[in-house]
Amino acid sequence: MKKDYMFPAVLDFTDKHIAIMFPDLDEALSQAESIEQAMRRAQEVLSMTIESRLEDNEEIPDPTPLDKIELSPSQKTILVYCSLNVKIKYDKKTLTIPHDLNVAAEAAGLNFSQVLQKALRDELLKNE
Structure with a gap:
């Protein structure tokens, strides 16, 4: 069974790097040196987080709408998509x-x- 997921991520631009956070998935964190790298890493961490939650039978929350996410001036939101092949037991x-x-x-x-x-x-x- 194939499952598709899309969640908002917050990119926080600092002088040193770009921090990546998912408001709905507290454990999904990463960082990058460029926007391109941030996009790749955001997808990787989302995939790993969803896979881990599915394996542990943990809840997959509904994504927060973009207009409900409060941002500081150094932050931007992106939508991150991942598609997983999930084996049915x-x-x-x-x-x-x-x-x-x-x-x-x-x-x-x-x-x-x-x-x-x-x-x-x-x-x-x-x-x-």
């Missing part, structure tokens, strides 16, 4: 259904796993 489940339903579903060529996944997603959407 599968769990095996055993279930019992009525015999006549099983016969009819098999005759119709239904994929039981796909039907159950769709039903579970639909049910979860109802409960949001």
Whole structure:
């Protein structure tokens, strides 16, 4: 499954370097010597942070809108995009259904796993 993420980053221009921070991801920090390097490093740190949070089953927050980020005169915002390939972990489940339903579903060529996944997603959407 491919996941795309876009978060605002704050670039803080100092005399020595460009500090890179993500308002929504406190642990995502870096620095660079040029704007080009800052863009690359911002994407790298965003990718690593999202991957780490996914591996640790931590929350991925919603990005803060750019107009809600307060900046000092030495700061600028950029939008940083990353795309990750995320492996899906599968769990095996055993279930019992009525015999006549099983016969009819098999005759119709239904994929039981796909039907159950769709039903579970639909049910979860109802409960949001």
